[in-house]
Amino acid sequence: MQHPELKTPYFMIDESKLIRNLEIAKKLKELSGVKLVLALKCFSTWGVFDIIKPYLDGTTSSGPFEVKLGYDTFGGETHAYSVGYSEDDVKEVADICDKMIFNSQNQLAAHRHLVEGKAELGLRLNPGVSYAGQDLADPARQFSRLGVQVNHINPEVFSSIDGVMFHMNCENKDVDAFIRLLDDISEQFGTYLDQLKWVSLGGGVFFTWPGYDVEKLAAALKAFSDKHGVQLYLEPGEAIITQTTDLVVTVVDIVENELKTAIVDSATEAHRLDTLIYNEPASILGASESGDHRYVIGSCSCLAGDQFCVTQFDQPLEIGQRLHILDSAGYTMVKLNWFNGLKMPSIYCQRANGEVQKLNEFGYEDFKRSLSQWSVS
Structure with a gap:
């Protein structure tokens, strides 16, 4: 949904x-x-x-x-x-x-x-x-x-x-x-x-x-x-x-250097760390092994190798399009961090009756407080 x-x-x-x-x-x-x-x-x-x-x-x-x-x-x-x-x-x-x-x-x-x-x-x-x-x-x-x-x-x-x-x-x-x-x-x-x-x-x-x-x-x-x-x-x-949770992201840019990269408003290093640590590519809802349009799904962090996967789609991706990164519950929310000062994902639950419940959201004050609480005079 x-x-x-x-x-x-x-x-x-x-x-x-x-x-x-x-x-x-x-x-x-x-x-x-x-x-x-x-x-x-x-x-x-x-x-x-x-x-x-x-x-x-x-x-x-x-x-x-x-x-x-x-x-x-x-x-x-x-x-x-x-x-x-x-x-x-x-x-x-x-x-x-x-x-x-x-x-x-x-x-x-x-x-x-x-x-x-x-x-x-x-x-x-x-x-x-x-x-x-x-x-x-x-x-x-x-x-x-x-x-x-x-x-x-x-x-x-x-x-x-x-x-x-x-x-x-x-x-x-x-x-x-x-x-x-x-x-x-x-x-x-x-x-x-x-x-x-x-x-x-x-x-x-x-x-x-x-x-x-x-x-x-x-x-x-x-x-x-x-x-x-x-x-x-x-x-x-x-x-x-397993297989209960999507990380939903938006394509914010598409760049090309021999291969097209769709840059999304998330990062493996900050939001899905095990993808990076274990070099296990993520899966994207709607991707197709036989698709004609191949992309790197790249993060918006400054780490050069920070990407979710390389995959294909039947249709070209567009800036502003949302992607669902599948199976994103385990070892993700427990490892969230503020690398690059990136916006941390909110957390929701879609209940069985269709209601969407907000469990948590994070803002600048959370980021600031995580680094220092008091100044030294």
Whole structure:
């Protein structure tokens, strides 16, 4: 649906598409007994948590502000994890989280006295195996700092914690590959897992991808849970919000240097950072692989290589035309920044009844305040 009255750039979250993903999540929970906690590092737009809360069990975090946000706006279980906690971080959230998961045995030993009696204790383990398309996002990459390797574990630690967390997937659309990881974890860590109350298998399991065999995944999760006598958790982020949101932009100029570039009023570096970081071209609504008119969709930032994609259209683009950059919810709104002093996209939700709800908008005062609040005399 077009909304010419809204000024670009803006994000538009579609409630109906979000519910479609959530219904799949509900099915997975019912078949497997797994609990699902939303990964706030991927998506934290709390203005739509009223849609998500009835389907999921809580939230998980990667830093203290996310813990607070989950507790304040989502409820349910609040899981706290960080690669590196300071003592102040732990004190800040120990009273409001249900589970606190430490990244290392050093951190667990240093801070457990601040948590005991308040939240359940967990430890992240690194199985040394993973499924990730890029090394940058691979938790089991060489020299990884994420979690405790099996040959570094002190077995005594398992008698004084409640659970463990593994995170070894990134956009894993292959259920058989995930099951192989499960089997590997069971073989490596099974005797330890048998002593615990719960195990989190992290995020990155793309069970809402079209054609994904949810029943097969559910059966594998249930078998693992029964084998080790643990409550399982998954930490979906992208799986919940995939294909729910467009970033809507306007073509403000068209330039040509061997290839035409449509410059839009947005930038990957400021508004869709993962496009740049992972060099994964965006998809544009209405583009055509067989189209005769080829364009770079370029940003309005000053970074020379800042572009959304190179794609084709059946008809020439025009200045003033709006483009919808698809699948723009995950790792976008949580990473917005003020590079170049560009206007930050507003955030809207189109409800199932057709109503468009404004969730947030940003102006010059937000930009100014983000850089300094007080002058130095």
